[in-house]
Amino acid sequence: MADALVVKDLSKMYGDHLAVDRIGFSVKEGEIFGLIGPNGAGKTTTLRIISTLLTMTKGDVWVCGNNMRTDPDKIRRCISYLPEDAGAYKDLTGRAYLKFMARFFSGGGGAERMVEDGIRIADLGDRIDSKVSTYSKGMTRRLLIARAIMPGPKLAILDEITSGLDVVNAFEIRDIVRSIAKDGVSVLLSSHNMFEVDQLCDRIGMIDGGRMILEGTPSELKERFNVSTVEEVFIKAAVRG
Amino acid sequence: MNHLWNLIRKELKELMTPASVVSILVVALIFGAMGGLLGSETEKLSVPPTIGVLSGDGGTYFDDAKLYIDDFYGGMSDDYVIWFDSSFYGAADHAILNEMNVSNISVLLVFDADYSANIAAIAGGSGTEKGIISVYWSDVNTGVFGAMSSMLIGEMISYINTRTAASIIGGSNPVFLQSPVDSPKGMNITFFNGKVYEGYTPSDISGALQSQSFLMPILIMIIITMIGGMIISSMGNEKENKTLETLLTLPVKRTTIVSGKLMGSAIAGLVFGAAYLIGMYFYTNSVWSTGTVSLSDLGLTLAATDWLIVAAMIFLAILSALGICMILGAFVKNYKAAQTLTLPISVLAMIPMFVTMFADYSTLPSAFQAALFAIPFTHPMMVMNNLMLGDTFMVWAGLGYLALFSAAMIYITVRIYNSDILLTGLAKKKGKRGLFSSLFGDE
Numbered sequence: 001m002a003d004a005l006v007v008k009d010l011s012k013m014y015g016d017h018l019a020v021d022r023i024g025f026s027v028k029e030g031e032i033f034g035l036i037g038p039n040g041a042g043k044t045t046t047l048r049i050i051s052t053l054l055t056m057t058k059g060d061v062w063v064c065g066n067n068m069r070t071d072p073d074k075i076r077r078c079i080s081y082l083p084e085d086a087g088a089y090k091d092l093t094g095r096a097y098l099k100f101m102a103r104f105f106s107g108g109g110g111a112e113r114m115v116e117d118g119i120r121i122a123d124l125g126d127r128i129d130s131k132v133s134t135y136s137k138g139m140t141r142r143l144l145i146a147r148a149i150m151p152g153p154k155l156a157i158l159d160e161i162t163s164g165l166d167v168v169n170a171f172e173i174r175d176i177v178r179s180i181a182k183d184g185v186s187v188l189l190s191s192h193n194m195f196e197v198d199q200l201c202d203r204i205g206m207i208d209g210g211r212m213i214l215e216g217t218p219s220e221l222k223e224r225f226n227v228s229t230v231e232e233v234f235i236k237a238a239v240r241g
Numbered sequence: 242m243n244h245l246w247n248l249i250r251k252e253l254k255e256l257m258t259p260a261s262v263v264s265i266l267v268v269a270l271i272f273g274a275m276g277g278l279l280g281s282e283t284e285k286l287s288v289p290p291t292i293g294v295l296s297g298d299g300g301t302y303f304d305d306a307k308l309y310i311d312d313f314y315g316g317m318s319d320d321y322v323i324w325f326d327s328s329f330y331g332a333a334d335h336a337i338l339n340e341m342n343v344s345n346i347s348v349l350l351v352f353d354a355d356y357s358a359n360i361a362a363i364a365g366g367s368g369t370e371k372g373i374i375s376v377y378w379s380d381v382n383t384g385v386f387g388a389m390s391s392m393l394i395g396e397m398i399s400y401i402n403t404r405t406a407a408s409i410i411g412g413s414n415p416v417f418l419q420s421p422v423d424s425p426k427g428m429n430i431t432f433f434n435g436k437v438y439e440g441y442t443p444s445d446i447s448g449a450l451q452s453q454s455f456l457m458p459i460l461i462m463i464i465i466t467m468i469g470g471m472i473i474s475s476m477g478n479e480k481e482n483k484t485l486e487t488l489l490t491l492p493v494k495r496t497t498i499v500s501g502k503l504m505g506s507a508i509a510g511l512v513f514g515a516a517y518l519i520g521m522y523f524y525t526n527s528v529w530s531t532g533t534v535s536l537s538d539l540g541l542t543l544a545a546t547d548w549l550i551v552a553a554m555i556f557l558a559i560l561s562a563l564g565i566c567m568i569l570g571a572f573v574k575n576y577k578a579a580q581t582l583t584l585p586i587s588v589l590a591m592i593p594m595f596v597t598m599f600a601d602y603s604t605l606p607s608a609f610q611a612a613l614f615a616i617p618f619t620h621p622m623m624v625m626n627n628l629m630l631g632d633t634f635m636v637w638a639g640l641g642y643l644a645l646f647s648a649a650m651i652y653i654t655v656r657i658y659n660s661d662i663l664l665t666g667l668a669k670k671k672g673k674r675g676l677f678s679s680l681f682g683d684e
């Protein structure tokens with residue numbers, strides 16, 4: 001299978017602070033890859049670089065065969081990025097927000113179909129026509145996940161995907177992610193929920209202090225540390241450094 | 242183009258919220274209503290007030306005065322004058338006031354008992370005292386311009402004076418006798434800015450120029466402050482909600498995103514500016530138009546091409562302001578921090594506003610001139626006067642400077658949008674809290 005994302009020796013400096021240190025990994029087509037790691041490990045920084053938002057200090061990134069340094073515009077055409085605790089434009093309704101976003105990917109009927117898909121994924125009922133400023137945290141998150149998925153990206157980059165969601169909402173979103181992966185969409189996500197990562201991800205990478213310290217399938221990692229949950233893997237790996 | 246329109250429309254939807262539209266309309270209405278109020282007060286004056294007349298004197302000069310008052314009212318004194326019964330003469334003040342209120346008048350003229358006798362003595366050459374008229378004022382029906390009715394009474398008394406004097410002298414006009422020398426206004430010839438203005442004094446001309454040079458600076462200042470505030474707040478909001486991050490990962494050119502923001506705010510600014518302009522138009526029209534010499538009276542008007550230059554300057558000034566604000570906004574972390582950043586831009590707009598309103602650019606020390614020239618908003622504030630007075634150097638130099646300035650601002654903005662700064666702010670060195678981080682807060 002082809003690689004949707006290849007990251008090689010990626011480093012990022014903020015001023016003189018090294019936030020990401022020679023990270024390398026790849027995500028195959030239709031694969032769900034989860035980044036875990038303590039706060040400040042460098043997950044968001046990595047995801048922002050892959051999303052074309054930040055420049056890299058060293059290394060190389062390819063998305064769907066396009067090089068980040070030379071073809072960021074082509075990369076933007078095949079990715080969707082969902083920032084951690086993002087919001088939407090407060091004065092727009094959910095529907096208007098999806099319309100606004102859809103128009104960047106397709107015109108006329110294509111955009112309309114995309115909005116229909118988005119509304120179905122968001123599953124907000126009548127409230128899709130209320131202003132975003134009246135939404136709860138979970139409703140906003142659902143809207144934003146819908147907007148990230150509806151254009152049919154090749155690679156979806158989802159930062160702290162279910163943070164702030166209740167059990168039912170989180171469950172439904174994991175279902176959605178699984179189903180798009182089945183359709184061939186590659187997913188790169190970060191999460192602090194180890195149960196979720198175990199359930200959802202085909203492979204996991206653990207970052208600490210800007211370095212990738214572990215990589216493998218959940219069962220591989222559990223086996224390696226001789227434990228029964230990813231949470232225990234995390235703790236043992238974090239203590240070991 | 243499609244993407245641009247999509248972005249502009251979103252920007253407008255965000256900026257033209259019911260709350261912002263209502264607040265703008267309220268201010269515009271207040272301007273208009275203020276103008277309307279002052280206007281209606283001014284109109285009241287053209288209707289002469291109803292007055293009362295009371296006399297303790299039955300002599301011939303009082304009889305004459307009655308005729309003069311009737312003439313003053315154009316033979317309509319029956320409609321405007323209430324003749325008080327002479328029994329009120331010498332009555333206590335409160336009794337007189339009471340009668341004025343009953344008759345619904347605010348002014349009462351009282352001719353002294355010695356009025357005719359004193360004037361007769363003057364006519365006979367032995368007079369030592371004038372005929373006296375006392376005036377009672379009541380605050381019934383007194384508005385902002387209540388003082389103006391005293392002007393009317395003054396005119397009436399001087400009219401009675403002139404007519405009485407004429408009847409004593411017999412024949413020749415007493416005004417001429419008293420002041421046989423004159424320099425009428427029509428005989429003023431002013432050379433100004435290479436032109437001849439017949440019938441106008443320098444103060445007429447500077448007054449006319451001033452009345453218009455008030456409008457433009459205020460308008461520019463309001464527009465700049467308003468759109469500056471709008472765009473910085475919108476940047477703060479986008480940062481806070483991370484909508485900017487989402488936007489920057491879409492398949493849209495950064496220049497399109499920047500242009501969408503710029504043009505959305507510029508359109509909103511122009512719409513709101515137009516609302517103010519209409520409000521101010523009504524305000525100034527009713528306040529300043531009465532009685533003053535207008536620019537068109539002086540032949541100081543703008544040709545169609547001049548208006549194009551004015552429009553271009555306003556547009557470029559708005560673009561410059563938006564550019565500055567987008568650069569400032571790039572460093573803002575959230576909505577609250579954005580609010581504090583609107584101050585520098587409004588100060589930058591207020592300095593040239595006050596200077597152009599109250600001082601003459603050409604007479605300022607050259608260091609001041611240079612500083613003012615460097616502020617882009619100075620140019621549209623001065624452009625109308627410069628065009629009318631034919632100062633083409635200032636016009637074209639200003640236009641060129643504005644074009645360069647706004648291009649530079651947009652270039653820097655696009656550069657920032659293509660860099661990390663937009664998301665990370667300026668890189669901080671360890672240990673030192675930079676100016677930016679202390680101003681705008683850490684993450």
Ligand SMILES: Nc1ncnc2c1ncn2[C@@H]1O[C@H](COP(=O)(O)OP(=O)(O)OP(=O)(O)O)[C@@H](O)[C@H]1O
Binds near residue numbers: 664665666
């Ligand atoms: N704009 C910035 N300027 C300077 N340093 C930054 C900036 N953003 C992040 N960092 C630093 O880079 C490191 C990695 O941050 P990052 O946000 O990528 O962590 P994270 O793994 O996403 O953490 P979390 O789980 O808390 O979201 C941290 O040490 C952080 O302080």
Ligand SMILES: [Mg+2]
Binds near residue numbers: 045
């Ligand atoms: Mg993070």
